[in-house]
Amino acid sequence: MKLKILMVEDDQSVAEMMGMFFEKEGWSMDVATDGEQAVKMFAENPDQYDLITLDLNLPKKDGIEVAKEVCAISPSIPIIMLTARSSEEEQIQGFNAGADDYVSKPFSPLALIARIKALQRRIRIDDKQEQTKTAESGEKFDVVTNHIKISTSRREVLYDNKHVQNITPKEFDLLYTMAQKPKQVFSREQLLESVWGYNYYGEDRTVDAHIKKLRQKLEKVGANVIQTVWGVGYKFDDS
Amino acid sequence: MKLKILMVEDDQSVAEMMGMFFEKEGWSMDVATDGEQAVKMFAENPDQYDLITLDLNLPKKDGIEVAKEVCAISPSIPIIMLTARSSEEEQIQGFNAGADDYVSKPFSPLALIARIKALQRRIRIDDKQEQTKTAESGEKFDVVTNHIKISTSRREVLYDNKHVQNITPKEFDLLYTMAQKPKQVFSREQLLESVWGYNYYGEDRTVDAHIKKLRQKLEKVGANVIQTVWGVGYKFDDS
DNA sequence: TGGCCTTTTTAACAGCACTATTACAATGTG
DNA sequence: CACATTGTAATAGTGCTGTTAAAAAGGCCA
Numbered sequence: 001m002k003l004k005i006l007m008v009e010d011d012q013s014v015a016e017m018m019g020m021f022f023e024k025e026g027w028s029m030d031v032a033t034d035g036e037q038a039v040k041m042f043a044e045n046p047d048q049y050d051l052i053t054l055d056l057n058l059p060k061k062d063g064i065e066v067a068k069e070v071c072a073i074s075p076s077i078p079i080i081m082l083t084a085r086s087s088e089e090e091q092i093q094g095f096n097a098g099a100d101d102y103v104s105k106p107f108s109p110l111a112l113i114a115r116i117k118a119l120q121r122r123i124r125i126d127d128k129q130e131q132t133k134t135a136e137s138g139e140k141f142d143v144v145t146n147h148i149k150i151s152t153s154r155r156e157v158l159y160d161n162k163h164v165q166n167i168t169p170k171e172f173d174l175l176y177t178m179a180q181k182p183k184q185v186f187s188r189e190q191l192l193e194s195v196w197g198y199n200y201y202g203e204d205r206t207v208d209a210h211i212k213k214l215r216q217k218l219e220k221v222g223a224n225v226i227q228t229v230w231g232v233g234y235k236f237d238d239s
Numbered sequence: 240m241k242l243k244i245l246m247v248e249d250d251q252s253v254a255e256m257m258g259m260f261f262e263k264e265g266w267s268m269d270v271a272t273d274g275e276q277a278v279k280m281f282a283e284n285p286d287q288y289d290l291i292t293l294d295l296n297l298p299k300k301d302g303i304e305v306a307k308e309v310c311a312i313s314p315s316i317p318i319i320m321l322t323a324r325s326s327e328e329e330q331i332q333g334f335n336a337g338a339d340d341y342v343s344k345p346f347s348p349l350a351l352i353a354r355i356k357a358l359q360r361r362i363r364i365d366d367k368q369e370q371t372k373t374a375e376s377g378e379k380f381d382v383v384t385n386h387i388k389i390s391t392s393r394r395e396v397l398y399d400n401k402h403v404q405n406i407t408p409k410e411f412d413l414l415y416t417m418a419q420k421p422k423q424v425f426s427r428e429q430l431l432e433s434v435w436g437y438n439y440y441g442e443d444r445t446v447d448a449h450i451k452k453l454r455q456k457l458e459k460v461g462a463n464v465i466q467t468v469w470g471v472g473y474k475f476d477d478s
Numbered sequence: 479t480g481g482c483c484t485t486t487t488t489a490a491c492a493g494c495a496c497t498a499t500t501a502c503a504a505t506g507t508g
Numbered sequence: 509c510a511c512a513t514t515g516t517a518a519t520a521g522t523g524c525t526g527t528t529a530a531a532a533a534g535g536c537c538a
Contacts, residue, residue: 026515029487042424064439066509108340108341108354108357109340110339110357110358110361111357114361168509168510168511169510170510170511171510183393183395184392184393185392185393187360187392189353189356189357189360193353193357199350200353201347201349201350201352201353202513203512203513203514205500205512205514206511206512206513208500208501208502209501209502209511209512209513210498210511210512211501212500212501212502212503213510213512228500228501229394230407230408230498230499230519230520230521231407231408231498231499231520232394232408235393313506386535407520407521407522408521408522409519409521409522441523441524442523442524442525444489444523444525445522447489447490447491447521448490448491448492448522448523448524449522449523450489450490451489451490451491451492452521454490467488467489468529468534469488469489469530469532470487470488470489470531470532
């Protein structure tokens with residue numbers, strides 16, 4: 001997989017650092033240091049970029065605005081937002097503006113690379129399912145499996161078109177993380193890193209507690225989609 | 240997960256503290272207090288170490304130089320840089336020299352442990368993906384023989400596309416170990432080392448017991464793939 | 479030498495005590 | 509109210525051992 005990435009990032013040292021890691025992966029990168037430059041660079045030659053990483057706090061034009069304008073030019077471009085604090089508010093705005101995933105700062109270089117790979121994988125899969133998924137209504141769901149639909153922009157989960165009520169942020173993120181790769185087992189540590197963030201050092205068992213609550217709420221609409229894999233972790237499976 | 244870590248750190252109190260935390264995780268640690276010693280220790284026996292944590296400010300030979308020399312000996316060894324102040328400059332140089340991740344001082348022991356775990360996980364995942372570069376659809380199987388498919392990411396075993404039910408961790412590991420090299424005989428000692436870990440002192444016959452259970456579960460889907468090699472051990476064969 | 483029986487070695491099986499892991503409930507905090 | 513944590517109960521998995529069954533080896537005799 002060879003990628004060209006547009007990194008929108010005002011902290012030059014971060015950009016340089018990531019540049020080296022991308023190079024290690026065999027990817028190339030352009031950097032825009034403010035919002036205006038980002039939009040300009042992308043507008044000039046949209047097709048050359050495979051993906052955009054987008055800092056939210058930018059000079060001149062903030063990340064949300066950049067995302068909107070970029071999406072106007074090329075709606076299918078994958079965008080990963082880099083949010084300073086993991087503020088729910090910002091995430092929702094970001095998703096609304098067209099972001100596909102977010103990574104909260106500070107992040108480890110490898111974490112970002114992992115997300116990029118995951119996103120690319122997801123997009124390839126989506127492409128294959130394009131026929132089934134397209135248009136009809138204006139409803140956009142980020143994850144669609146046999147029974148479940150998840151909308152990140154609305155923070156909504158539907159099971160057989162029934163709303164799952166009162167999902168909390170952590171529960172939503174947990175479900176979203178696992179549902180992106182159905183049947184794949186996630187260790188508690190993986191979930192901690194993915195949902196709680198790079199620099200969070202909580203207890204494994206905290207995950208259990210949230211899984212329990214999530215299961216309770218899913219059961220209310222008849223969903224039984226989170227399996228325990230003994231000695232390993234959890235997985236999503238609704239087949 | 241059992242690790243041996245080479246910690247390169249001139250501040251002895253830091254090293255001691257981390258030593259205790261590593262011990263709690265069941266990991267062992269060697270300490271080098273300056274750059275020269277670090278390179279020497281690593282060069283003497285590179286394979287014993289699973290990971291290096293590397294302070295950047297070192298007597299005699301700085302961390303960057305150590306990283307380069309270590310990478311020259313063994314390019315795949317994971318390195319985590321410990322940067323004294325979060326000086327971006329240093330981080331960048333460190334990565335250039337071959338570091339995989341960084342933690343800025345002062346760091347919490349749990350933070351470093353979390354980073355180590357995350358790094359190990361990624362390395363394992365990357366290794367697997369290299370082995371499994373085939374696989375087109377979302378289905379990824381790490382082992383595929385005539386009748387059996389094994390997916391470590393899903394912890395699933397299929398025999399002629401039938402699920403083997405209720406596989407426990409030990410059983411899965413046993414089967415996975417043997418199925419990787421069909422027809423090769425594994426002694427009980429080899430299996431103990433591979434599945435239980437190299438410093439586990441258990442009875443040979445414990446292996447038998449698990450093989451029995453595994454066979455039972457495999458029989459339920461009509462699989463008869465584990466042969467006894469009298470006086471030697473067991474082997475996987477489904478041809 | 480080759481067949482047959484006995485002895486010895488090795489593996490299969492079954493059950494139990496123990497451990498590890500997970501689910502659940504309750505609490506404290508912001 | 510969401511969350512993190514902790515204690516406890518429930519559950520699943522593991523390790524071991526006594527016993528039984530099977531295989532190999534050795535001895536005996538035709």
